[in-house]
Amino acid sequence: MKKVLIVNFLLLAGISGNVYAQKIKLNDKSVSAVTKGTKALTFSDADAAALAGEAVAWMDANNPVAAANDPYAVRLNKLVAKHFSEDGLKLNFKVYKVVDINAFACADGSVRVFAGLMDLMTDEEILGVIGHEIGHVKNHDTRDAIRDAYKRATIADAASSQSNAARTLTQSELGDLANALLTSSYSRKQESDADAYAYGFMKKHGYSVMALASAFDKLAELSAGAPEQSKAQKMFNSHPDSGKRAATIREKAQKDGVK
Numbered sequence: 001m002k003k004v005l006i007v008n009f010l011l012l013a014g015i016s017g018n019v020y021a022q023k024i025k026l027n028d029k030s031v032s033a034v035t036k037g038t039k040a041l042t043f044s045d046a047d048a049a050a051l052a053g054e055a056v057a058w059m060d061a062n063n064p065v066a067a068a069n070d071p072y073a074v075r076l077n078k079l080v081a082k083h084f085s086e087d088g089l090k091l092n093f094k095v096y097k098v099v100d101i102n103a104f105a106c107a108d109g110s111v112r113v114f115a116g117l118m119d120l121m122t123d124e125e126i127l128g129v130i131g132h133e134i135g136h137v138k139n140h141d142t143r144d145a146i147r148d149a150y151k152r153a154t155i156a157d158a159a160s161s162q163s164n165a166a167r168t169l170t171q172s173e174l175g176d177l178a179n180a181l182l183t184s185s186y187s188r189k190q191e192s193d194a195d196a197y198a199y200g201f202m203k204k205h206g207y208s209v210m211a212l213a214s215a216f217d218k219l220a221e222l223s224a225g226a227p228e229q230s231k232a233q234k235m236f237n238s239h240p241d242s243g244k245r246a247a248t249i250r251e252k253a254q255k256d257g258v259k
Helices: 037-042 045-061 071-079 115-120 123-138 141-152 155-159 171-182 188-204 209-225 231-237 242-255
Strands: 031-033 092-096 103-105 110-114 167-169
Touching: 045 110, 045 141, 071 092, 071 115, 071 123, 092 115, 103 123, 110 115, 110 123, 115 123, 123 141, 123 188, 123 209, 188 209, 188 242, 209 242
Parallel strands: 092 110
Antiparallel strands: 031 167, 103 110
16 A cells, blocks of 8 residues: 555545545546535435435445455454444445545445554544544534535536436536535534544443544644644644544543543
8 A cells, every 4th residue: 555644534524535645536427416406505414315325336436445355344344233223324334445544424324444544543443433423424514514515516506507306417516526525624513523422422332432532642643743734734733633632532531430
């Protein structure tokens, strides 16, 4: 695999990519848009899930996905065996065999974990990451990210002139949508809420909540070691401090009497 490019796994929104050492593709295909231009500001969960599902299916087909018998896939499937149905959500999981330290979730319940992150983290730390990503789906953050990207990509303006029938995004429109998604990010409140969800997820299933804190510790170390002018460092600087997030988890654990 190529040289590792550090990317914070908790910074992604919807179908997000930031900057990958082995770039994830999300264009050159028409996607059937169940959304209508007049509904761009009132994206439903079903609208977002349908659009995300088709985009993720294309992304899976055009990027290195670990086969079922691959050690990465075997490890991940063992970890998530009881989480395919979680908190009313239907989830699906795959590993992208890229060196980046990253993961993302989409509005359709797709969760993608990168091999680089799995190399860095323990099993329970990975579960903490997954809990956080599930939180973004449960809290409708992924739906809102697609809605906002859809609007920023000016697809809504073009769609508004169409009939109310379902339409298909052109390759150009999908490229605009992908670019908008790739530059999206969650708010600090959304990140904090997803952190809280992850804490509850770990506690609910009997996993160590301290693993979530140690995952943040590792990100803090990576952030400290990233060159000041690097794209990775700029992303760390524009999002909640990983060290503080680790401290918040530990404070909460202490209040809960977790040893």
